Amino acid sequence: QVQLVESGGGLVQAGGSLRLSCEASGRTFGSYVMGWFRQAPGKEREFVAATRWTGGRAYYADSVKGRFTISRDNAKNTVYLQMNSLKPEDTAVYYCALDPGNRVSDQSYEYDYWGQGTQVTVSS
Numbered sequence: 001q002v003q004l005v006e007s008g009g010g011l012v013q014a015g016g017s018l019r020l021s022c023e024a025s026g027r028t029f030g031s032y033v034m035g036w037f038r039q040a041p042g043k044e045r046e047f048v049a050a051t052r053w054t055g056g057r058a059y060y061a062d063s064v065k066g067r068f069t070i071s072r073d074n075a076k077n078t079v080y081l082q083m084n085s086l087k088p089e090d091t092a093v094y095y096c097a098l099d100p101g102n103r104v105s106d107q108s109y110e111y112d113y114w115g116q117g118t119q120v121t122v123s124s
Contacts, residue, residue, distance in 0.1 A: 001026050001027055001113075002024060002025070002026045002027050002098055002112075002113040003024070003025045003026045003113075004022055004023070004024055004096050004097070004098060004113055004114060004115035005022065005023050005025075005115060005116070006020060006021065006022045006094065006095070006096050006115040006116065006117060006118040007020070007021050007022075007023075007118060008020040008021050008118060009094060009118030009119045009120045010119075010120070010121070011121045011122075011123065012086055012120075012121070012122055012123070013122070013123050014086060014087055014088055014122055014123065014124050015085060015086065016086050016122070017082070017083060017084045017085075017086065018083050018086065018120060019080055019081070019082045019083070020036070020080065020081040020083070020094055020096075020118060020120075021078055021079075021080055022034070022036075022078065022079045022080075022081075022096030022115055023076070023077055023078045024077045024078070024079070024098060025077065029053075029100045031052065031053060031054050031102045032052075032053050032098055032099060032100050032101070032102070033050055033051070033052055033053070033098070033099040033101065033102070033103070033104050033105070033111075034050065034051060034052075034053055034070075034072065034079040034096065034097070034098055034099075035047065035048075035049065035050035035051075035096065035097045035098075035099065035104075035105075035106075035111055036048040036049045036050070036070060036079075036081045036094060036095070036096055036097075037094070037095045037096075037097060037108055037111075038090075038092035038093065038094045038095070038120075039092055039093050039095070039117075040089075040091060040092040040093075043092075045095070045108050046061065047061050047106035047107070047108070048060070048061055048064055048068065048081070048094070049061070049064065049068055049069075049070040049081060050070065050104050050105070050106065051070050051071075051072060051079070051104070052102065052104060053072060053074070058070045058071075059104050059106065061106070063089075064083075064090075067083065067084050067085045067086075068081060068082065068083050068084070069081070069082040069084075070082075079096060081094070081096075083120070086120075086122045087122060088122045088123065088124045089122075090120060090122050091120060091121050091122050092120060093117040093118065093119050093120075094117065094118050094119075094120050095114055095115055095116075095117045096114075096115045097111035097113060097114045097115070098111060098112065098113040098114075099111045099112065100112055
């Protein structure tokens with residue numbers, strides 16, 4: 001099994017920054033994809049960003065391009081989401097997820113393992 005634990009959420013004013021962390025533990029895979037999704041009240045879960053654990057380009061939703069950055073620290077088994085220039089519409093529960101495959105997807109059903117989520121609230 002794989003366990004994913006997110007941290008770093010909180011309340012921030014519009015224009016501010018937060019960095020989310022997601023530490024993975026348990027079963028390991030040769031290569032896999034780590035993604036971030038978010039879900040706002042009354043809305044469906046949506047893709048935010050993803051990257052392969054072994055490196056390569058990162059993928060972002062259009063709504064966060066230029067503001068959010070996904071990165072990883074292989075030694076710490078941790079993936080990060082740096083969020084800058086936050087907007088009230090970024091308010092949501094943010095989830096990290098792991099896809100044991102090697103093809104980066106923006107579809108939540110491709111991801112087999114999920115963290116518990118961390119709340120991000122951006123005030124106007």
